[in-house]
Amino acid sequence: MSTSDPSSPDRATPPLRRRGARMRSAVLAATVDVLTEHGLAGTTVGAVARAAGVHETSVYRRWGSRENLILEALTEELDAAMPVPDTGDVHDDLAVYFGTLARLLATAQGEALLRLSTERDDTLPDRRLTYWTERLERGAVMVRRGVDRGELAPDTDPGLVIEAISGALFTRALISGAPLDEGLAERLVTLALTGATGQRPSRRHS
Numbered sequence: 001m002s003t004s005d006p007s008s009p010d011r012a013t014p015p016l017r018r019r020g021a022r023m024r025s026a027v028l029a030a031t032v033d034v035l036t037e038h039g040l041a042g043t044t045v046g047a048v049a050r051a052a053g054v055h056e057t058s059v060y061r062r063w064g065s066r067e068n069l070i071l072e073a074l075t076e077e078l079d080a081a082m083p084v085p086d087t088g089d090v091h092d093d094l095a096v097y098f099g100t101l102a103r104l105l106a107t108a109q110g111e112a113l114l115r116l117s118t119e120r121d122d123t124l125p126d127r128r129l130t131y132w133t134e135r136l137e138r139g140a141v142m143v144r145r146g147v148d149r150g151e152l153a154p155d156t157d158p159g160l161v162i163e164a165i166s167g168a169l170f171t172r173a174l175i176s177g178a179p180l181d182e183g184l185a186e187r188l189v190t191l192a193l194t195g196a197t198g199q200r201p202s203r204r205h206s
Contacts, residue, residue, distance in 0.1 A: 079138075082097065
């Protein structure tokens with residue numbers, strides 16, 4: 001009577017009994033790993049569940065959909081890679097922050113995050129609003145500090161400044177296909193902050 005070899009790669013690994021925070025951490029980490037190796041199309045709930053060693057039904061029960069799972073995994077991954085700097089100078093803060101974002105948008109994970117966060121379907125409206133509101137608020141913190149230090153005009157709109165910078169980055173990443181070079185973020189920050197100093201360019205009179 002023969003017995004199967006428990007070390008054989010053909011033998012399925014039974015799901016682990018992970019719950020709560022441990023299950024969440026394992027699944028989100030597996031999602032990023034699967035996405036990096038197999039791309040967006042290959043990142044299915046089944047593939048993630050197998051990589052994380054959990055039941056597929058557990059993943060659906062917690063996240064509801066493949067899109068929600070991938071977006072949460074990428075949001076956590078990218079936010080961890082993009083802490084909000086505090087250099088004491090609003091220009092330097094924003095240049096560091098958006099320079100990091102530009103580099104991330106050029107990766108497979110960044111591209112997937114952009115695609116998922118801009119797609120429109122029945123599962124996305126509430127998620128998209130929450131996602132972008134949180135991202136804009138992270139950037140607005142730096143602008144408010146600049147206003148408090150007197151670097152920017154008191155009536156500066158923090159959200160508008162952040163939208164002006166990030167919008168140009170996203171346009172390149174999603175539409176134009178132009179490269180996100182190292183100096184682009186700093187140039188965009190300079191351009192946006194020029195309009196937030198309260199100084200209007202002089203007009204030429206004929």
